[in-house]
Amino acid sequence: MRRWLPVPLLSAALFALWLVLNPPLSAPAVLVAVIVAVLVPVAAAPLRPVRARVRRPLVLARLILHVAIDILVSNAQVARGLLRRSPPSGAFVTIPLELSDASGLAALAIITTGVPGTVWVELARDRRFVRLHVYELDDADAFIRHYKERYEAPLREIFE
Amino acid sequence: MSGVPAWVEAVAAVLVVASGLAAVVSSLGFLRMATFFARMHPPALASSFAVWAAVLASIIYFSALERAPVLHAWVIPILLAITVPITTTLLARAAIFRRRREGADVPPPLGG
Amino acid sequence: MSPLLSLAIDVALACYALALAIALVRLLRGPAAEERILALDFMGIVAILVLLVVGIRYRSSMTFEAALLIALTGFVATAALAKFLLRGEVIE
Numbered sequence: 001m002r003r004w005l006p007v008p009l010l011s012a013a014l015f016a017l018w019l020v021l022n023p024p025l026s027a028p029a030v031l032v033a034v035i036v037a038v039l040v041p042v043a044a045a046p047l048r049p050v051r052a053r054v055r056r057p058l059v060l061a062r063l064i065l066h067v068a069i070d071i072l073v074s075n076a077q078v079a080r081g082l083l084r085r086s087p088p089s090g091a092f093v094t095i096p097l098e099l100s101d102a103s104g105l106a107a108l109a110i111i112t113t114g115v116p117g118t119v120w121v122e123l124a125r126d127r128r129f130v131r132l133h134v135y136e137l138d139d140a141d142a143f144i145r146h147y148k149e150r151y152e153a154p155l156r157e158i159f160e
Numbered sequence: 161m162s163g164v165p166a167w168v169e170a171v172a173a174v175l176v177v178a179s180g181l182a183a184v185v186s187s188l189g190f191l192r193m194a195t196f197f198a199r200m201h202p203p204a205l206a207s208s209f210a211v212w213a214a215v216l217a218s219i220i221y222f223s224a225l226e227r228a229p230v231l232h233a234w235v236i237p238i239l240l241a242i243t244v245p246i247t248t249t250l251l252a253r254a255a256i257f258r259r260r261r262e263g264a265d266v267p268p269p270l271g272g
Numbered sequence: 273m274s275p276l277l278s279l280a281i282d283v284a285l286a287c288y289a290l291a292l293a294i295a296l297v298r299l300l301r302g303p304a305a306e307e308r309i310l311a312l313d314f315m316g317i318v319a320i321l322v323l324l325v326v327g328i329r330y331r332s333s334m335t336f337e338a339a340l341l342i343a344l345t346g347f348v349a350t351a352a353l354a355k356f357l358l359r360g361e362v363i364e
Contacts, residue, residue, distance in 0.1 A: 111245075
């Protein structure tokens with residue numbers, strides 16, 4: 001198992017991707033998908049120095065659901081802000097971080113920038129602070145608390 | 161001759177128009193926002209909601225047309241969900257780096 | 273294709289054209305290089321949207337392949353341009 005499928009999640013994703021991109025579903029297509037799903041992670045393993053360990057699938061599923069909801073909600077907020085007479089001017093926020101795992105930080109950066117209204121600008125060299133640019137900021141402390149609770153805490157459970 | 165139920169076409173029509181409106185609203189950011197960093201937020205509207213709506217319309221329309229699930233369009237929003245944040249963050253870093261070098265009014269580098 | 277969907281596609285394409293025009297203004301006016309890159313990246317996303325919707329109109333999945341190509345090359349192009357702004361060299 002460890003030898004032939006070192007990264008099961010990546011293998012599953014490649015298998016699904018291959019079948020979705022190559023309709024119709026047939027036995028040869030499934031065979032090629034299996035070959036791709038087994039060979040690519042093995043060939044790519046030397047390129048990835050740090051191997052992420054994903055735990056707590058339930059926490060992960062809930063985080064994905066939360067992010068999907070947040071993307072929809074903040075889409076509406078950004079649109080409303082744009083149509084207002086005077087659009088918000090935005091502000092920089094510095095957030096102290098406890099998450100230190102490299103994969104977790106990468107996931108946090110993708111989530112932050114993927115949700116409209118927040119952009120990840122820079123991470124301190126010692127990974128203890130991150131600076132975001134926020135589209136519409138009313139209460140910085142409340143934003144920081146919400147951000148840490150909603151995204152950082154589940155990522156710490158998943159990756160640390 | 162069409163072979164696509166009327167309600168599928170109606171749902172696809174609503175999704176396609178919603179996607180178009182989202183794209184226009186998001187482009188307004190280029191005109192209305194005051195600073196570069198504020199202008200980085202609105203395009204996310206196009207790359208998330210507008211793309212989702214257009215892809216969903218395409219999936220339900222083609223699935224009804226071929227009477228089998230045609231899912232390949234899903235690859236585009238999944239790909240964009242990974243790549244767009246990376247390019248946006250790279251641009252933000254480049255922008256803040258260049259502004260600091262020019263002495264513009266941006267926060268100093270984070271310590272540590 | 274029903275007149276309703278046909279009209280909806282026309283409306284959406286007009287919206288995309290307007291969005292492209294607005295982004296083009298920012299692309300041409302700048303002033304900073306990163307503003308132009310942001311506008312170019314946005315135009316790539318709208319091009320993907322145009323291709324998806326045109327695919328429905330002509331009932332062709334070929335445009336999907338083109339949309340996927342734009343998504344991939346747009347990512348590489350924007351990443352390379354941002355890297356260039358950061359250091360002035362693409363390859364170091």
